Amino acid sequence: xxxxxxxxxxxxxxxxxxxxxxxxxxxxxxxxxxxxxxxxxxxxxxxxxxxxxxxxxxxxxxxxxxxxxxxxxxxxxxxxxxxxxxxxxxxxxxxxxxxxxxxxxxxxxxxxxxxxxxxxxxxxxxxxxxxxxxxxxxxxxxxxxxxxxxxxxxxxxxxxxxxxxxxxxxxxxxxxxxxxxxxxxxxxxxxxxxxxxxxxxxxxxxxxxxxxxxxxxxxxxxxxxxxxxxxxxx
Amino acid sequence: xxxxxxxxxxxxxxxxxxxxxxxxxxxxxxxxxxxxxxxxxxxxxxxxxxxxxxxxxxxxxxxxxxxxxxxxxxxxxxxxxxxxxxxxxxxxxxxxxxxxxxxxxxxxxxxxxxxxxxxxxxxxxxxxxxxxxxxxxxxxxxxxxxxxxxxxxxxxxxxxxxxxxxxxxxxxxxxxxxxxxxxxxxxxxxxxxxxxxxxxxxxxxxxxxxxxxxxxxxxxxxxxxxxxxxxxxxxxxxxxxxxxxxxxxxxxxxxxxxxxxxxxxxxxxxxxxxxxxxxxxxxxxxxxxxxxxxxxxxxxxxxxxxxxxxxxxxxxxxxxxxxxxxxxxxxxxxxxxxxxxxxxxxxxxxxxxxxxxxxxxxxxxxxxxxxxxxxxxxxxxxxxxxxxxxxxxxxxxxxxxxxxxxxxxxxxxxxxxxxxxxxxxxxxxxxxxxxxxxxxxxxxxxxxxxxxxxxxxxxxxxxxxxxxxxxxxxxxxxxxxxxxxxxxxxxxxxxxxxxxxxxxxxxxxxxxxxxxx
Numbered sequence: 001x002x003x004x005x006x007x008x009x010x011x012x013x014x015x016x017x018x019x020x021x022x023x024x025x026x027x028x029x030x031x032x033x034x035x036x037x038x039x040x041x042x043x044x045x046x047x048x049x050x051x052x053x054x055x056x057x058x059x060x061x062x063x064x065x066x067x068x069x070x071x072x073x074x075x076x077x078x079x080x081x082x083x084x085x086x087x088x089x090x091x092x093x094x095x096x097x098x099x100x101x102x103x104x105x106x107x108x109x110x111x112x113x114x115x116x117x118x119x120x121x122x123x124x125x126x127x128x129x130x131x132x133x134x135x136x137x138x139x140x141x142x143x144x145x146x147x148x149x150x151x152x153x154x155x156x157x158x159x160x161x162x163x164x165x166x167x168x169x170x171x172x173x174x175x176x177x178x179x180x181x182x183x184x185x186x187x188x189x190x191x192x193x194x195x196x197x198x199x200x201x202x203x204x205x206x207x208x209x210x211x212x213x214x215x216x217x218x219x220x221x222x223x224x225x226x227x228x229x230x231x232x233x234x
Numbered sequence: 235x236x237x238x239x240x241x242x243x244x245x246x247x248x249x250x251x252x253x254x255x256x257x258x259x260x261x262x263x264x265x266x267x268x269x270x271x272x273x274x275x276x277x278x279x280x281x282x283x284x285x286x287x288x289x290x291x292x293x294x295x296x297x298x299x300x301x302x303x304x305x306x307x308x309x310x311x312x313x314x315x316x317x318x319x320x321x322x323x324x325x326x327x328x329x330x331x332x333x334x335x336x337x338x339x340x341x342x343x344x345x346x347x348x349x350x351x352x353x354x355x356x357x358x359x360x361x362x363x364x365x366x367x368x369x370x371x372x373x374x375x376x377x378x379x380x381x382x383x384x385x386x387x388x389x390x391x392x393x394x395x396x397x398x399x400x401x402x403x404x405x406x407x408x409x410x411x412x413x414x415x416x417x418x419x420x421x422x423x424x425x426x427x428x429x430x431x432x433x434x435x436x437x438x439x440x441x442x443x444x445x446x447x448x449x450x451x452x453x454x455x456x457x458x459x460x461x462x463x464x465x466x467x468x469x470x471x472x473x474x475x476x477x478x479x480x481x482x483x484x485x486x487x488x489x490x491x492x493x494x495x496x497x498x499x500x501x502x503x504x505x506x507x508x509x510x511x512x513x514x515x516x517x518x519x520x521x522x523x524x525x526x527x528x529x530x531x532x533x534x535x536x537x538x539x540x541x542x543x544x545x546x547x548x549x550x551x552x553x554x555x556x557x558x559x560x561x562x563x564x565x566x567x568x569x570x571x572x573x574x575x576x577x578x579x580x581x582x583x584x585x586x587x588x589x590x591x592x593x594x595x596x597x598x599x600x601x602x603x604x605x606x607x608x609x610x611x612x613x614x615x616x617x618x619x620x621x622x623x624x625x626x627x628x629x630x631x632x633x634x635x636x637x638x639x640x641x642x643x644x645x646x647x648x649x650x651x652x653x654x655x656x657x658x659x660x661x662x663x664x665x666x667x668x669x670x671x672x673x674x675x676x677x678x679x680x681x682x683x684x685x686x687x688x689x690x691x692x693x694x695x696x697x698x699x700x701x702x703x704x705x706x707x708x709x710x711x712x713x714x715x716x717x718x719x720x721x722x723x724x725x726x727x728x729x730x731x732x733x734x735x736x737x738x739x740x741x742x743x744x745x746x747x748x749x750x751x
Contacts, residue, residue, distance in 0.1 A: 048609065074611035086606035088599055092717045099599045102592050103611035128720055150611060 001026045001154060001185055002047065007056035009039075009046045016042040018209040019056065024154065029176065029186045031196040031217065033230055034206035040189040041083050043206070044158050047187075048080050049073050060154070075103050079152030083159060085143040089132030093123050096131050096142055100149030108151065116145040119175050137168040144175070154185045161192045173199050193230040197221045205230070257303040264299040268292045294343045298353065305360060314367040321361045328354050388664075388712050399669060406575055410568040420567050424574055424639065426680045428632055431578035433659040433671035435628030438585055440657065441666035442594065443621035444601025446503040449490075449510025450656055453483040453626035455517060455648035457633025462530040462643050463523075472536035472638050476631060483630025484623040486513075491622035495615055510653055517645040529644025535566065536573060536638050574635050581628045582668055588624075590718050597621050598666075655679075658696075662703060664710025673711060 002024040009017040016039045024030045034040050046053050047060075049070045058066045065073050074080070079100075088096050097116060101109050117124035120141040126134060131142060140160055147155055157176065161169040173195045180186050180199075190196035197203050200217035205226055213226065220226050272295065275286040301320070308317040331341035332350055342350050406427075413419035432454065439447045460479035464470045494505045517524045524530070538553045553569075554561045588594035596612045604614055637643050659678050663670025678696070703710070 050605075050608065069613070070608040071611045071613045074609065080609045082606060082609045086603055086609070088602040088606065090602055090715060091598070092719075094719050095595070095717055098719055099595055099607075099610055099612075102596060106592075128717060146610070 001061060002187065003057075003059040004043070004047070005057050005059070007043070007046055007053045007058065009042055009051055009053050011042075011051070016209055017046065017053070020206075020209070020211055022204055022211065022214075024185060024187050026153075026185055027180075027183065028201040029180050029188060029199055031188045031190055031200035031203040032206055033190055033193040033196060033203060033220075033226075035230075036191070038206045039209040040206055041158055042209075044080070044156050044187070044189050045083075047073075047156060048078070074150065077151075077153040078156060079147035079150045079154070080156040081140075081143040081147040081158060081160065085139045087131040087134075087139050087142050087146065090130060092128050092130055093134070093142055094127045096146050097123075097149050100146035103150050112149050112151065116148055119148075119178065120145055137164050137172075140164060140168075140172060141175075144172075144179075148179065148184075152184060154187065155179065157186065157188045159189060159191060161190060161195065169195060193226070194221075253304060253307050256307060257300050260303040261296045261300040265292065265296050268295045291344060298343065302360075305364075309360075309364055309367060312367075314364040317364040318361065318368060321357060321364060325354065325357045325361055328357065384707060385709075391712060402672070403579075410571055415564070417564060417567060420564070420571055422680060422683045424567070424571050425683065426675055427571070427574045427578050428636060428639075429656065429659060429679045430672055430675040431574065431581050431632045431635075432629060432656045433663065433675050434578065434581040434585060434668065435625050435632065436656050436660050437666060437668070437671055438588075438597070438628070439621050439625035440660050441664075442585070442589065442601065443597040443618060443625075444665075445618060445621060446499065447506045447622075447625070448503045448650075448653055448657065449506035449508070449513075450625070450629055451648045451650070451652040452490075452510040452513035453486055453629035454633040454636065454652070455513055455645070456486045456626075457483045457630030458637040458643050458648070459517060459524060459530070459633075460630065461634030462533045462637045465534050465638075466530055466532060472534070472634070473539065476634055479634035480627040480630040483633065484627035486630075487622040487624075487626025488619050490626075491619045495618055507650070507653075510648075510650060514645050514648050517648070524645075527644060527646075529642055529646075530637075531642040533637050533641050533643065535641070536570070538569065570635075570639050574632075574639075577631050577635060581631075584624075584628075585668060593617065593620060595718065658700065661710055662699070664712040666715060667710065667712045670710060670712035 002022075004020055004022040007017050007020045008015060020039075020043055022030075022032070022043070032040050032043065042051075045051065047058055047065075049065065049068050049072075053066050056066070057064055060073075060076055060078060063076060065076065088099065091099070094113070097113055098109070101112060104112075117127075122138055123141055123145055126138060131139065134142060140162075144155075144157065144160060147157075160172050160176070164172065169192060176186055176188065177199050188196055188200065197217040197220050203215065203217050203220045204211050205213040205220065213220065213223065215223070221231070269292055273287065273289055273292045275288055276283050277286050301324070305317045305321055308314070308320075327338070327341055328343070328350065331338040332347070332354065335342070343353060344350055406423075409423055410420060413423075432450070436447065436450050439445050439450070457479040460482040461472065461475040464475045464478065465472070490506065490509050494502055494509075497505055518526055520526065541553050541556060552561075554565070585594075589598070596607065596617045599607050599610075599612065600614060600617055607617075608614060636647070640647075655678060659671055659674045662678065663672070663674035677699075682696075
């Protein structure tokens with residue numbers, strides 16, 4: 001579904017991605033783990049065309065999207081819950097969801113909102129409340145819910161567990177599995193390797209802008225070097 | 235550490251030297267500000283200019299600043315009783331001086347009664363506040379609480395104003411009947427309504443899309459010149475030119491929009507400011523086309539959909555002969571008033587409707603977070619361009635109305651100060667608030683026109699009002715934003731906490747609750 005081939009991305013002179021190859025197949029949950037500054041978020045953002053890859057190619061369902069503008073990529077059926085959630089603080093939960101649906105047929109809106117509220121009952125309670133007044137966990141739910149409103153087939157999630165209490169992290173991952181079971185492919189970038197690999201069909205380990213290892217979630221969880229670097233003491 | 239713990243009660247106590255020091259600094263500042271501007275006054279004398287000295291006014295100002303500051307410090311430290319004791323006699327003395335000038339006139343601080351009354355009003359307000367604080371244990375609010383309270387009261391005010399909206403509308407429609415003989419009032423009403431329309435138009439650009447535009451008057455000028463040139467050269471009627479003027483202004487908006495799209499905030503403001511000046515200077519210098527500083531005169535008045543609103547002549551169908559009413563010149567004015575009212579209402583209706591459409595929502599979202607917008611599939615370039623174009627279009631409509639009302643336009647009508655006033659209306663009213671613009675336009679345009687006698691103090695009051703707004707309500711008077719969509723009908727929204735029973739995932743809801751502080 002998503003093919004990333006030899007992607008190099010630069011921030012000015014700094015080469016953040018040094019030739020990354022990665023595949024996401026339809027129906028999978030693919031997890032990308034790695035330490036701070038490994039280039040995980042950069043890879044996710046490169047898929048969305050901001051920043052664009054300098055070399056290499058990103059292909060989504062046989063369409064080359066390497067040089068496409070972010071908003072056009074999104075219209076192909078890729079939704080992103082961006083790093084730092086980036087919900088609209090001055091707008092209500094419902095308005096945030098409405099903006100997520102801005103690219104879709106308005107007739108779907110009510111059904112889709114009902115689906116999101118089904119996944120996150122908490123959002124329904126807070127539907128008329130401003131985004132900025134939500135707690136961190138609720139904001140994360142809103143960011144994911146908003147991304148789902150565009151009826152994506154591929155959902156990109158950037159550290160959905162960041163800054164959340166452990167119990168809520170568990171809940172968020174449970175919801176991600178649920179979303180996946182409903183037929184949406186998920187590409188998940190996480191530092192929380194344990195949870196992320198447990199729900200993932202396949203995983204990649206990234207360090208210094210390169211993919212170090214790949215395998216099924218179970219394989220990586222059992223891999224001694226992965227355990228040593230990302231799981232134990234973490 | 236002892237110092238820190240000790241400073242808490244100390245802040246409440248009367249530290250006379252530090253109080254005097256603070257008041258002294260204030261007085262010094264006032265001295266530095268007033269000594270040149272108030273202390274010296276140039277006057278014309280035969281054979282040149284001479285200087286008058288007004289040091290007594292400086293002394294009075296410094297004294298007022300000193301005493302005023304002391305009272306403010308006292309009130310800030312919760313000592314409202316001494317503040318009352320100082321203020322009370324002062325207010326009495328001032329009132330005596332103003333009301334019985336024969337006996338106590340010598341006590342008037344300034345020779346100008348307006349200033350004296352201003353001082354009395356401010357003192358009475360302070361006194362009222364001190365009295366209030368004396369009887370109510372003062373509640374200290376944090377900044378957020380204060381803002382929340384303000385937002386709540388603004389929301390309430392807006393709710394009331396929302397009901398008042400239709401009343402205001404009926405009032406606006408009925409206005410000419412109350413003042414049918416009063417040309418001046420209708421003139422002011424036309425002027426205020428023009429600015430309301432401009433404010434609503436700029437509100438699309440600044441309030442909704444969040445693009446700070448300091449050159450809005452340029453589009454107003456484009457609209458005005460479009461109509462004026464078409465009407466004087468080709469004899470086209472107002473109604474034919476109106477869409478054309480709007481289209482020209484919108485085109486100018488899009489043309490400006492293209493190069494400045496990459497800019498944000500202050501940079502955008504400066505470029506738009508430059509664009510506004512460019513348009514004015516082009517109009518000023520392109521003599522063959524625009525008439526330069528001579529302007530364009532003899533711009534025809536609008537007709538009533540093709541039927542002229544002129545003094546009836548034999549054999550010519552006119553509005554009055556059609557209706558069989560007596561011709562009165564004021565009817566023309568009333569017609570102009572209804573024309574601008576209709577245009578303004580059109581702007582309002584458009585804005586209210588478009589906020590609920592995807593493009594309007596995208597504008598508002600763009601103001602809040604451009605990156606998030608892009609990640610949701612919003613094309614920021616097109617979205618900004620439409621905001622610029624549509625905002626400019628309404629300025630173009632207003633501009634052609636301005637041209638037809640005045641009958642004469644020149645670049646002088648489109649200076650930067652016009653942009654500043656329109657922007658001030660939007661800022662004062664609260665970004666994105668429609669009713670706020672109305673209130674602000676009445677305050678900013680209507681009141682100065684009605685109180686023309688106090689012209690000298692207009693800019694003073696304007697500056698003062700701006701400073702107060704920035705200090706106490708930087709979001710604008712009525713900046714509370716009503717959501718465009720609600721899950722439940724108004725008032726029927728469930729209280730947070732009362733729900734939670736409908737959560738299918740029994741484990742989910744308590745977990746999220748646990749995280750809330």
